[in-house]
Amino acid sequence: MAEAAAGFGSASRGLRALFFMLTPNESSFQEVEEVPQYVQQATPFFIGLIVLEMVVGFLRTGAPVITISDGLTSVASGMINRLPLLLMRGCELSAYMYVWDNFRLLELPWDSAWTWWFTFLGVDFCYYWVHRFAHEVAFLWAAHQVHHSSEYYNLTTALRQSLTQPFTSWIFYLPIALVVPPSIFAVHIQLNLLYQFWIHTELISDLGPLEWVFNTPKHHRVHHGRNHYCIDKNYGGILIIWDRLFGTFASESDKVIYGLVFPINTFEILYVQLHYYMFLWKKSNTYKTIGDKLSTFIKGPSWKPGKARLGDHVDNPKVTGKEVPHDPSWSLSLRVYVALHFMMVLWTYHKLFESKLMLSQLTILGMTSYILLTLTSLGFIIDQRPTSAFLEMLRCVVMVAMQRYGYLSPPLPSLSVFTEAFVSLSLLFWALQSFSRLLRIKKKEN
Structure with missing residues (x-):
């Protein structure tokens, strides 16, 4: 009975953490090492709520709210975001602890509810400026x-x-390190992030009086829009009061069209992550003066010589409200293939985080590289790139080798035979595809 009660209590805390409903008493800790990994523990709740959204959305609209291509790219980005934590402690916490250890002005008591609430406001205020600068400074x-x-x-x-x-975001949180213990900051930096998960949905329309104080799905939908009235608005994390105070609030009015002003139309994960750095570099090379070259990186994304710091949106494509999201046409068999291999790499990713303390840095680096290779290759398949067969064949070779030496294992031992057969057939299929493509290339050359 005690174990069941403890399990229920842990599940309850995990679910409440998503909505910032933990009390100071149950989420205050003296040492950083005692702070739970709230984000990592939230994975089952992420999955559960995503499935719930899919079911409710389909029942309400008769159409899927998540596509395989877009959904897998989003989850893959979340995986890539956390991969550096396998090799080092997060920048935000590391920098924070350094400032606390060397420059703190005052030591607020870690077990005080006042400290807990002060940190809640401080972290959310700093997040507003992290977020705002991320929209107003091109390299951010x-x-x-x-x-x-x-x-x-x-x-x-x-x-x-x-x-x-x-x-780069760690810089904005350093003022709090002058007075707030790292253990309390480590709680709030996670809870602030977790709260922002559930507000990414179209299924919740209006929350009444809560809309005046809290960031909600209604407010955050505006932030994700590329309509003219949406751009650079509603930066708040948990509270929307910062936007109301600093003049960056906009209410939802017209239908929101989501995405970047200039859509990238690809699901290749490294391009999604890094393409804008390449764009800024090329843009800066079109200018002659050092001042204009530097301004390309430190002024607004829309800035051009002769414009104000944030530039303007004159050159942005007009949003008509009839835009259709980019969704490639690909066969059902390929969708099933990509989904199955994605679930396999997701399991590998989960086990890697679970056992990272028992693995060498070299092993972790190798498995991290394999995860990146897999996510890249699956993106090539979704995009139907000409080189996808060669890259996927290479990945399958690596996967067979890792499976042979025990670095990859299925969730259940009973699935090991099926997994080995599936991996071997995948390798055979892409080897044949690669060979067929080589023949076609040679015929064209002749």
């Missing part, structure tokens, strides 16, 4: 644009996170 936008690259708006969109943004 190069990281954050990943989160806006989906042309859909559902719970998987919340998981579409940037690989590079954590390497």
Whole structure:
């Protein structure tokens, strides 16, 4: 009975953490090492709510709210965002602890409810400025644009996170480190992020009086829009009061068209993550003066010489409200194939985080590279790139080798025979596809 009660209590805390409904007493800790991995523990709730959204959305509209191509790209981005944590502690917490250890001005008590609520406000206020600067400074936008690259708006969109943004966002939280213990910050930086998961949905229309204070799906839909009235609005994390105070609030009016102003129309994961850095570099090379070259990176994404710091939206494509999200046409068999292999790599990713303390850094690096290779190759298949067969054949070779030496294992031992057969057949199929493509290339050359 005690174990069942403890399990229920843990599940209850995990679910309440998503909605910032934990009390100070149950989420205050003296040491950073005692702080639960709330984000990692939330994975089952992410999956459960995504499935619930799919079911409710289909019953309500008769159409799927999540596509395989877009949904898998969003989840893959979330995986990539957390891969650096396998090799090092997060930048935000590491920098925070350094400032706390060396420069703190005051030590607020870790077990005080006042400290807990002060940190809640402080982290959310700092997040507002992290988020706002990520839209107003081009090289920061190069990281954050990943989160806006989906042309859909559902719970998987919340998981579409940037690989590079954590390497700059830590700067904005350092003022809190002068007074708030790292253990309390470590709780709130996670809870602030978790709260923002459930607001990525179109199924919740209006929450009444709560809309005045809290960030809600209605407010955040505006933030993800590329309509003129949506751009650079509603930056809040948990609270919308910061936007109301600083003049960046916009209410939902016209139908929101989601995605980037200039859609990228690809599901290749590394391109989704890094393409805007390449764009900025090419853009800066078109200017002659050093000042204009630097301004390309530190002023707004729409900035051009002669324009104000944030530029303008004159050159943006007109949004008509009839735009259709990019969704490639590909066979059902390929969709099943990609979905199955994605579930396999997702399981590998989960086991890697679960056992990282028992693995060498070299093993972790190798398995991380395999995950990146898999996500890249599956993106090539979705995009139907000419080289997808060769890349997938290479990945299957690596997968067979890793399986042979025990680095890949199915969730259940009873599935091991099926998994080995599936992997071997995958390799054979793509080897034949690659050989067939080589023959076609040679015929064209002759």
